[in-house]
Amino acid sequence: MESTKSTSQLFLFLAWLISMFATLGSLYFSEIQGFVPCELCWYQRIFMYPLTVILGVGAFQNDLSVKRFVFPLAIIGGAISFMHYLEQKIPDFGGVKPCLSGVPCNAQYINWFGIVTIPFLALTAFILIILFMVLAHIFSKK
Template sequence: MKKVDISQLSLYVAWLVSVVATLGSLYFSEIRGFVPCELCWYQRILMYPLSLLLGIATFQNDRSVKKYVLPMAIIGWSISLFHYLEQKVPGFAAIKPCANGVPCSAEYINLLGFITIPFLAFVGFTLIIVFMLFIKNPKKNQ
């Protein structure tokens, strides 16, 4: 029986999460017609490149991508958390009002009373962070 390489599997699953998040984002804006707010754009700016970086790293088995992906995912996670709190916590939206366009506190979807688009992004970034933590650092050549 072949031994499973947890680092390679983690890279692959993190890549799948980023692709699903990217395609979901495009579905909401291009097919459903939801106009992204400012915070949605920041989350997209951080998620879209992860699809490319993790895809290349997966097929090259490049574990060193962790040092690039993890900071981007943590920043995206923070923005998603802030965005979700802005939608769900009364008074939180007053911290940074939107200048124009769609307000960041708007909820296009609200499934089961708590699943919104920023929540989905938050889950995606969380999964990517968790899978990056499963990747063992590559051994340095001596």
């Protein structure tokens, strides 16, 4: 019984770690590399940054009840990241609301291997957070 609880806590900690890397990564791209975030990038940050705090509190207090806050933030943030990625990679995809001012949302500051862009990195982080939270939930029930 104790090993499943510690496994659940490990997944909660990993979710927090991913949110930390995503938050620090976004700050690196904007503050150190000088990449100006577009409107959709800001929306993704709005959903990722609180996850760092919420998951940090949950991880260090071993409180899995934070999942009720984590899931909505991660799912909505992931959906925005997915839409943003489509806007970058599919030429005629206009998205729900086109970016009208500032940096265009289809701009690609990075394009590693022709696949990995900043929204792709954010989407990966949101998916991993959701996955780790599902695993934490499953192991907490055993």
